Amino acid sequence: MLDDTLLSQLKAYLERVSQPFTLVASLDDSENAAQMRTLLEQIASLSDKISVRFDGTDARRPSFALERVSGPAQHLRFAAIPLGHEFTSLVLALLWTGGHPPKVEAETLEAIRQLDGDYRFEVYMSLSCHNCPDVVQALSLMAVFNPRVQTVVIDGALYQSEVESRQIMAVPTVYLNGELFGSGRMDVEEIVAKLDTGSAQRDAAKLNAKAPYDVLIVGGGPAGAAAAVYAARKGIRVGLAAERFGGQVNDTLAIENYISVLETDGPKFGMALEAHVRQYGVEILNQQRAEKLIPAEHEGGLIGVQFAHGGRLQARSVILSTGARWRNVNVPGEAQYRNKGVAYCPHCDGPLFKGKRVSVIGGGNSGVEAAIDLAGLVAHVTLLEFAPELRADAVLVSKLRSLPNVTIHTNAQTTEITGDGSKVNGLTYTDRASGASHHLELEGVFVQIGLVPNTEWLKGVVELSRFGEIVVDAKGQTSVPGIMAAGDVTTVPYKQIVIAAGDGAKAALSAFDYLIRTPAPQMAEAVAA
Structure with missing residues (x-):
């Protein structure tokens, strides 16, 4: 899983571990489980303070928990193979579990310890999301330093059935005790403030x-x-x-x-x-x-x-x-279906639309770049630009036009984002040249029209x-x-x-x-x- 360079770097970090702990894996016979086993064995081989077991009984398979050998209980689990943008989250979780102090304000750490209640967090993320690590690390920190906090980090691509059943269409998305807690980037101070009403x-x-x-x-x-x-x-x-x-x-x-x-x-x-x-x-x-x-x-x-x-x-x-x-389109359906198919970050939320049909509103550099990125993930991308011509750099426009699963409409004014009450199912636009109205059937809309x-x-x-x-x-x-x-x-x-x-x-x-x-x-x- 990890190449020699990453192994060397991780070994240096793990020298800071002072308290023993165990990685307890719950696996099945899938390829992802085999990859997780390899990753955990590699980690355990780098420190005599870290051991690994494969007798976990958690319902989410594959997943693994970080359990202290002694001291206060800890409830932190990764239903993910945390590489990509989440590799740092994994390293920090290992260090904190192993007794290395976090780089947060002392009063923030004390506020975490003083939280009075039982909190079971589930955070859905994607490995390509650059907004997710802040949330993952915040909730991991809380689980490490407060035994009444449970955190499960879930890769939406790995647990697609959960994503679909909960109709999650944006990451990071956080559930607390089974109810939606928040979506989007949050840091630990913000999360603690939402839980601590007197803060x-x-x-x-x-x-x-x-x-x-x-x-x-x-x-x-x-x-x-x-x-x-x-x-x-x-x-x-x-x-x-x-x-x-x-x-x-x-x-x-x-x-x-x-x-x-x-x-x-x-x-x-x-x-x-x-x-x-x-x-x-x-x-x-x-x-x-x-x-x-x-x-x-x-x-x-x-x-x-x-x-x-x-x-x-x-x-x-x-x-x-x-x-x-980010500027809103300000059409019917946009607010109603935000994070339910309407998205603003293709890098974060793109993987959730794998194999689906999406549109991108905006023909500047941001919109064209988003369409190019999404074309490698989704079934089809329709780009809508209000002006008669795309406004992006020529090299980006040329790349976009070369992609077989992209359709471009200029002079297109978005008039409505439609849905079935729970998620997006289409978009309506008007051809500004002819005045004709058209409807697209799709599952996602990415808004990229400036600031x-x-x-x-x-x-x-x-x-x-x-x-x-x-x-x-x-x-x-x-x-x-x-x-x-x-x-x-x-x-x-x-x-x-x-x-x-x-x-x-x-x-x-x-x-x-x-x-x-x-x-x-x-x-x-x-x-x-």
């Missing part, structure tokens, strides 16, 4: 008690991270509040055009951004969704940011880098363009003194990672210039206000 109030109180910052950055993507580094290098007090660090870059599969980095992927790049920011001592406040921006004249000379849980932060200057999100800036909470405070973007000048300054903006959320053209990072640095330098030219308010009075 929001405690979090709000912590924010309210914090002293004002010199620079507060709202948003943790490339723009926010660059702004944090550049601001912190000036020796001033910097905070960064984000709904999820890394932002939309976490949803990017391959990054091959960030100068000096030959190739990486979104999650790795996001982790590198966070590590760089932490290196400068910036206070990162994750899981914070901003809801209101309060200009300085209403906040005693400081700019205020209020968050969804009621907490509030203050700062002498603020940099807005809240990024953008919407996350600025709803800023309306009436800073100037926005007709597209909802924050209007900025050449220095990244907004219409409000002391408030800068950077990245995809702004009017700056060409939404690219490298451009967002440069804009973040520029906004930080502008913020520092504003600070040295603007008298500081009386902090005591400002906080009291």
Whole structure:
């Protein structure tokens, strides 16, 4: 299963295992079970602290559990052969079970241990999904450190019958005690917060008690991270509040055009951004969704940011880098069938549509790339583009047109996504040239039509363009003194990672210039206000 390079790397990691444990497999006579047996035998051969048994009695076959030899009980099972994007999840599960401490905040670990209840999680993932590892690792961590948490990691491709019976059409999808808990990317703090109902109030109180910052950055993507580094290098007090660090870059599969980095992927790049920011001592406040921006004249000379849980932060200057999100088609059926056939990530959810008929809405680079990827998995792809011509790069269009199981319709306006009440069964579009209406019978719809800036909470405070973007000048300054903006959320053209990072640095330098030219308010009075 594992080549010599991976075996060597894994052996080095497993030297950190200090507590013995056993891999207990429940197998059948399938080829997948034979592969799982080989993988587990290879793992056990790399450490004298790890043993393997093949006498498991679990109903899901093939699967394996990680069981401690002594100490608190642990309920963590993989109904999967966790390679691909999930190999890191497997390595971490082995290390944590073997006593190696996780790299999470101490208060997060304590919150996991203090969860009061019995939680049985089932997380469905695919090995090609780059959003799934965060969820798999979070739920694995919870099972390792709280004996009342049970986690089963299930490969949807391996257990297709379960996927079909539960009508799972997007990954990651999580069930808790048999009921749907959530779908999409979630980190451990978010999951714990959903289970611990008092966490929001405690979090709000912590924010309210914090002293004002010199620079507060709202948003943790490339723009926010660059702004944090550049601001912190000036020796001033910097905070960064984000709904999820890394932002939309976490949803990017391959990054091959960030100068000096030959190739990486979104999650790795996001982790590198966070590590760089932490290196400068910036206070990162994750899981914070901003809801209101309060200009300085209403906040005693400081700019205020209020968050969804009621907490509030203050700062002498603020940099807005809240990024953008996938644009919706906004037609009947889209919201109803989201994650029930309507999807936005072909890399994540594509394997769930193997052998089925799907459509892709959007003829730009993202849409054409999605159609090319899906064509290798599904029975047939129909691409719909509103404009008279595809807008993607010529090399991508040429590749798409060469594929035998792809149909392209231009001048096609999607008017409805149809379903049977539980999942997608088709799509209706209008030919804009002839006015004729057509219906496609299919099982999946992938929406790839661009981005919407996350600025709803800023309306009436800073100037926005007709597209909802924050209007900025050449220095990244907004219409409000002391408030800068950077990245995809702004009017700056060409939404690219490298451009967002440069804009973040520029906004930080502008913020520092504003600070040295603007008298500081009386902090005591400002906080009291």
